[in-house]
Amino acid sequence: MINGKTLQLKPFGIEDADFLLRWNNDSDYTGEFEPYEPVTRGDLEDWLLGNKPDQLWYIIENTLGEKVGQILGRYHKDGSVQIGYRVIPLARGRGYCTEAVATLIQHLFDQGIERITAEANPHNTPSLRVLEKLGFNEIEYKKKAVELNGVWLDGVVYELRREI
Ligand SMILES: CC(C)(COP(=O)(O)OP(=O)(O)OC[C@H]1O[C@@H](n2cnc3c(N)ncnc32)[C@H](O)[C@@H]1OP(=O)(O)O)[C@@H](O)C(=O)NCCC(=O)NCCS
Numbered sequence: 001m002i003n004g005k006t007l008q009l010k011p012f013g014i015e016d017a018d019f020l021l022r023w024n025n026d027s028d029y030t031g032e033f034e035p036y037e038p039v040t041r042g043d044l045e046d047w048l049l050g051n052k053p054d055q056l057w058y059i060i061e062n063t064l065g066e067k068v069g070q071i072l073g074r075y076h077k078d079g080s081v082q083i084g085y086r087v088i089p090l091a092r093g094r095g096y097c098t099e100a101v102a103t104l105i106q107h108l109f110d111q112g113i114e115r116i117t118a119e120a121n122p123h124n125t126p127s128l129r130v131l132e133k134l135g136f137n138e139i140e141y142k143k144k145a146v147e148l149n150g151v152w153l154d155g156v157v158y159e160l161r162r163e164i
Pocket residue numbers: 028029030031032033034084085086087088091092093094095096097098099119120121124125126127129130133
């Protein structure tokens with residue numbers, strides 16, 4: 001468990017199956033800029049019960065213990081970590097994502113990670129706002145980065161480096 005100021009990041013577990021099934025099968029949760037990939041309970045439970053070494057997959061829980069979203073990190077070979085996040089529609093705009101990302105950043109920097117990256121669609125204003133609020137800098141504009149329903153969308157890569 002990673003504790004933030006007003007929320008906590010709880011590693012994914014089998015007890016999160018209902019939440020993950022409910023929301024990852026809802027295209028409003030995925031949002032309009034990411035591929036919508038529905039999951040089955042069987043596949044999800046197999047995956048949750050499997051061995052997940054080196055993965056940073058967390059449920060975002062508020063002070064009431066309510067699950068409000070998820071935040072993920074993936075280690076790259078160069079030692080950096082790429083993050084991604086989703087907040088359930090009814091809990092958006094309350095600062096949950098910003099605090100979850102800030103909490104994960106601090107945790108990763110404390111672990112010795114020196115560079116964190118994220119990639120977002122140039123029109124995904126809430127996501128870009130979260131990254132900019134936390135001091136991320138744009139480092140690359142990728143043309144045709146993601147295919148969504150047969151259409152190729154651009155992506156913007158952001159990074160945050162640990163201050164020495
Ligand atoms: C991106 C996402 C996780 C943000 O979650 P959130 O908890 O609502 O984010 P926060 O409340 O911490 O911050 C959102 C910021 O964007 C701003 N914002 C939201 N919608 C906006 C809009 N249409 N125009 C301008 N700003 C907007 C909010 O005002 C807030 O900024 P502020 O603190 O300066 O007011 C959420 O929108 C989501 O799950 N989207 C679908 C999945 C997705 O796109 N994930 C990211 C993929 S890169």
